[in-house]
Amino acid sequence: MIVIDHVAKQFAAPSPAPWGLGFKQGLPKTVHAVRDVSLTAADGCVTGLLGPNGAGKTTTLRLLAGLIAPDAGTLSVDGIDVVAQPREALARMGLLGDARGLYPRLSARENIVYFGMLQGMGRGAANARAEALARTLDMTALLDRRTDGFSQGERMKTALARALVHDPANVVLDEPTNGLDVMATRALREALRFLRTPEGGSKCIVFSSHIMSEVERVCDTIVLVAGGRTVASGTVEALLDQTGETDLEDAVVKLVFDEKRQAAGQAGGPAARQAEAVSP
Secondary structure, three states: OOOOOOEEEEEEHHHHHHHHOOOOOOOOOEEEEEEEEEEEOOOOOOEEEEEEOOHHHHHHHHHHHHOOOEEEEEEEOEEEEOOOOOOHHHHHEEOOOOOOOOOOOOOOOHHHHHHHHHHHOOOOHHHHHHHHHHHHHOOHOOOOOEEEOOOOHHHHHHHHHHHHHHOOOEEEEOOOOOOOOOOHHHHHHHHHHHHOOOOOOOOOEEEEEEHHHHHHHHOOOOOOOOOOOHHHHHEEHHHHHHHHHOOOHHHHHHHHHHHHHHHHHHHOHHHHHHHHHHHO
16 A cells, blocks of 8 residues: 655756846746645555646655655555655565666566566566566567567566566556557556456556546546645546536546636735636
């Protein structure tokens, strides 16, 4: 189980230099990448982290991976605090980022086995696991090919096998369908459905995406993020009931718009008046 509780993260970004002042940068400004995000992802479930580009999804997952520390809030994996015990928490997760990060001169098998050994597995055990994952993901024919020149779908399968090599209880995927064709997307969807079953290990899966149709098809629960905040969570049916809509896209648009209107209202000024003027 993965629990993210009211996390926040801000960064200092340099302001662009004003015109006429040469190349000197302006004063730093604060970027609130994540303001208040919470989610609970249960075992044997696919939890979707859905939101528009810039909503804070990737930053939230970077916090979960221990790559950056939160300014507020907590993150835990199977009860292990990510900040206090990062290595123990990471050992319980398989991570698949948008950038697949494969070593191009290594074969698919070598990539998978190498990461298994980094997780403390022996070479023989990692190789046996690679063979088993290849059968599960229908990639046996790829195992001994160099990953240089792989298609996006072949890269995705290899990266997913690499993330699963140590048989983690939790799997985290950041925009995994980016660049995939229809067949590769379908194969990923089927793999995730299998992994959440008892036969697949009843894994806890967090699936980040901005594509509503993918989240609707594969996820049991959806956490909607907008403006760096969690604005709603629940099943598709619960979100439809909450908004009074019959289509998920319409429900998401309404929830995101309400968040933007509330944020503008809190800020006051012209943004608030503009949001009020276009409100239904």
